[in-house]
Amino acid sequence: MSDEKKVAIRRLSTAKDMGKFMADYYYELDDAAKDDKQKIAWCTSVGPAEILRGMGFLTYFPETHSAMLGTTRMATDLIPKANAIGYSPDICSYLTADIGAFLEGVTPLSKVFKGIESPPKPDVLVFNTNQCRDVQDWFSWYGEKFNVPVVGVHSYVGVKEVTPSHITSIARQMENIVEPLEKVAGRKLDMDEFKHAVTLSRECSDLWEKCLAAASATPSPLTFFDGTTLMGPAVVGRGTQKAIDAYKLLLAELEERVDQGLGALEEERHRIYWDGMPVWGRLGMHSKLFGALKANVIASTYCSSWIFSALDAEDPFNSMARAYTELFIVRSDDYKEQYIKDKLDYFNVDGIIYHDAKTCPNNSNCRYGMPQRLAEETGIPSLTINGDLNDLRLLSDEQTKTNVEAFIEQLEEN
Amino acid sequence: MTNPNPIYVGVDVGASRTKVALLNPECKLLGHCVKKSGTDFTATADFCLESSLKMADASVRDMVKVVSTGYGRKNVSYSEESKTEIGCHAKGCYYYYPRAITIIDIGGQDNKVIKLDATGRRISFKMNRKCSAGTGAFLEEMSPRLDIPLEEMDGLARRSTEMVKLGSFCTVFSATEVLENIRKGKKIPDIIKGLFHSVIKRVIEMDAFTENVVLTGGVVAHNPYLVTMMEEFIGKKILVPEHPQLTGAIGAALYAMA
Ligand code: SF4
Numbered sequence: 001m002s003d004e005k006k007v008a009i010r011r012l013s014t015a016k017d018m019g020k021f022m023a024d025y026y027y028e029l030d031d032a033a034k035d036d037k038q039k040i041a042w043c044t045s046v047g048p049a050e051i052l053r054g055m056g057f058l059t060y061f062p063e064t065h066s067a068m069l070g071t072t073r074m075a076t077d078l079i080p081k082a083n084a085i086g087y088s089p090d091i092c093s094y095l096t097a098d099i100g101a102f103l104e105g106v107t108p109l110s111k112v113f114k115g116i117e118s119p120p121k122p123d124v125l126v127f128n129t130n131q132c133r134d135v136q137d138w139f140s141w142y143g144e145k146f147n148v149p150v151v152g153v154h155s156y157v158g159v160k161e162v163t164p165s166h167i168t169s170i171a172r173q174m175e176n177i178v179e180p181l182e183k184v185a186g187r188k189l190d191m192d193e194f195k196h197a198v199t200l201s202r203e204c205s206d207l208w209e210k211c212l213a214a215a216s217a218t219p220s221p222l223t224f225f226d227g228t229t230l231m232g233p234a235v236v237g238r239g240t241q242k243a244i245d246a247y248k249l250l251l252a253e254l255e256e257r258v259d260q261g262l263g264a265l266e267e268e269r270h271r272i273y274w275d276g277m278p279v280w281g282r283l284g285m286h287s288k289l290f291g292a293l294k295a296n297v298i299a300s301t302y303c304s305s306w307i308f309s310a311l312d313a314e315d316p317f318n319s320m321a322r323a324y325t326e327l328f329i330v331r332s333d334d335y336k337e338q339y340i341k342d343k344l345d346y347f348n349v350d351g352i353i354y355h356d357a358k359t360c361p362n363n364s365n366c367r368y369g370m371p372q373r374l375a376e377e378t379g380i381p382s383l384t385i386n387g388d389l390n391d392l393r394l395l396s397d398e399q400t401k402t403n404v405e406a407f408i409e410q411l412e413e414n
Numbered sequence: 415m416t417n418p419n420p421i422y423v424g425v426d427v428g429a430s431r432t433k434v435a436l437l438n439p440e441c442k443l444l445g446h447c448v449k450k451s452g453t454d455f456t457a458t459a460d461f462c463l464e465s466s467l468k469m470a471d472a473s474v475r476d477m478v479k480v481v482s483t484g485y486g487r488k489n490v491s492y493s494e495e496s497k498t499e500i501g502c503h504a505k506g507c508y509y510y511y512p513r514a515i516t517i518i519d520i521g522g523q524d525n526k527v528i529k530l531d532a533t534g535r536r537i538s539f540k541m542n543r544k545c546s547a548g549t550g551a552f553l554e555e556m557s558p559r560l561d562i563p564l565e566e567m568d569g570l571a572r573r574s575t576e577m578v579k580l581g582s583f584c585t586v587f588s589a590t591e592v593l594e595n596i597r598k599g600k601k602i603p604d605i606i607k608g609l610f611h612s613v614i615k616r617v618i619e620m621d622a623f624t625e626n627v628v629l630t631g632g633v634v635a636h637n638p639y640l641v642t643m644m645e646e647f648i649g650k651k652i653l654v655p656e657h658p659q660l661t662g663a664i665g666a667a668l669y670a671m672a
Contacts, residue, residue, distance in 0.1 A: 375538070381537070381538060382538075384540075398485065399524070399541060402485075402498055402499065402500070402541070403541060405498045406498035406499075406500035406501060406539060407539075409497065409498055409500070409501050410500075410501075410536045410539070413501070413535070413536065414535050414536065
């Protein structure tokens with residue numbers, strides 16, 4: 001049985017560099033917001049950031065802010081504020097926590113980064129519904145509050161195979177947002193800058209992919225729980241050189257660990273795959289819970305969501321359309337099933353945890369029989385835990401603990 | 415010196431009840447005790463051990479090993495090891511029914527469905543979600559509302575002639591439905607049978623069951639009519655161990671012996 005006090009988890013020293021990256025990123029935004037130096041676009045986490053960079057926007061990602069509301073455990077008290085103005089407790093708790101924070105005039109940024117008082121005010125909001133419809137509702141609310149334009153791409157859902165017609169439609173929509181964005185930017189889209197951003201995004205994505213792939217080594221140098229924070233630059237910094245530099249450092253450290261046979265856990269007896277979102281307010285607790293049981297959660301669907309291998313500077317709009325439609329979250333269940341199966345195989349996984357996040361059906365892949373089908377096909381057992389990304393009222397720590405301990409006990413005994 | 419009366423102890427500190435089982439090396443149940451867990455788990459576990467030892471005519475010196483399980487497993491001062499309740503229920507049930515089984519445990523606060531293969535290997539398990547619908551807590555909640563003591567429910571449900579069907583998923587909504595039915599003049603035995611039926615429905619929808627179903631837990635121990643109803647519902651005979659409330663504690667004692 002677990003004894004979380006004794007868990008030995010080896011921290012990555014480059015985590016500090018990632019932290020510095022995030023600090024620089026938020027201070028740059030804060031400066032720009034304060035002296036109106038540069039226009040700011042709010043963008044969804046898998047939105048068309050490269051286009052924005054091609055017009056000189058600084059980009060801010062509200063989802064990252066929401067995740068911080070989760071990790072700082074501010075979210076649970078803020079969600080009811082949004083519920084009270086009509087946003088149901090059953091919808092995305094990123095949205096409700098973030099709107100709740102705005103209503104209350106609070107932000108975790110000021111807790112973490114001294115001197116920052118609020119998120120940077122947007123000049124425009126840009127979404128892509130490839131992940132869900134909630135982002136559109138979320139951004140529209142802010143559009144009205146700040147009296148700024150909201151533009152977006154309406155994507156497909158349940159895509160089995162990405163076809164030329166998908167690409168044409170999404171690429172056209174991406175082209176169509178250029179003009180309204182240019183109006184806000186007060187300048188034209190610079191094709192060279194745009195293409196350069198696509199090149200940098202692709203490079204960032206390739207490096208991040210390699211970092212995640214390092215977890216295929218036994219023992220794995222990386223845990224999913226580390227991954228959820230290390231992925232920060234891939235989300236907010238794609239399209240910039242700084243993100244690339246950060247991942248070069250991380251990759252070097254991971255490769256060094258692999259060469260030396262150093263795992264993230266002192267002892268790795270079980271290799272677990274995590275499907276679904278993290279429980280942001282419980283990252284540390286869950287990391288220790290698994291670590292104490294000598295189970296390393298080595299790979300996830302979630303952290304792999306910021307891999308955009310189709311990006312190609314030679315054909316920026318079409319390749320962006322492909323990259324942002326090829327994503328797991330956009331795809332059909334049979335595609336998702338095969339995707340997870342490939343990951344289980346690649347990472348040599350013994351067990352799967354499905355996080356059924358109450359307020360995000362889009363990232364909860366266990367609701368239509370997938371655990372049962374995959375268990376049958378692969379023989380790999382799984383456990384579903386009920387919880388949420390941000391709303392801690394929706395989880396029971398004791399039940400999660402008992403479930404996880406019983407699951408690892410099952411792996412041990414079999 | 416060898417111990418002439420070796421005893422293996424299993425302690426199951428559930429959110430609702432604490433159970434202790436004492437086994438001899440031949441796995442004979444020598445002593446046992448069930449008590450409300452209350453707020454001081456450690457004291458309750460001590461009390462249960464003492465009274466089980468008295469029943470077994472044994473002493474603390476005879477205890478070879480203690481394994482604890484359940485929600486308060488870490489609060490047992492005299493336990494050397496702890497195991498999860500899933501593991502202990504599985505072990506306890508497989509001891510009595512060594513074949514491929516689906517175990518359904520209806521506890522005070524949670525329900526479990528555990529599947530074992532023919533060799534006793536755990537294939538999968540599920541616990542109910544956070545909601546208490548379908549657990550003992552549901553019946554405990556309804557008992558004061560209907561002003562009917564828990565221990566009378568089984569007898570009343572047996573007298574039902576026209577069961578009232580309750581449709582809601584949640585305890586609070588069910589309570590409203592019950593009130594509605596009282597207002598409509600429905601008979602209490604029919605409403606209570608409806609409550610039992612709703613417990614069964616909540617459990618049935620947790621998982622698909624294999625050929626052999628074992629039913630355990632305090633709710634089953636105190637309401638044997640629920641077993642009859644469940645058999646009718648799923649259309650097959652259900653296996654119930656002699657002490658359905660003690661399977662977790664017995665499993666823990668078996669772990670102590672291993
Ligand atoms: S994908 Fe889920 S968590 Fe992300 S914005 Fe949409 S509903 Fe919220």
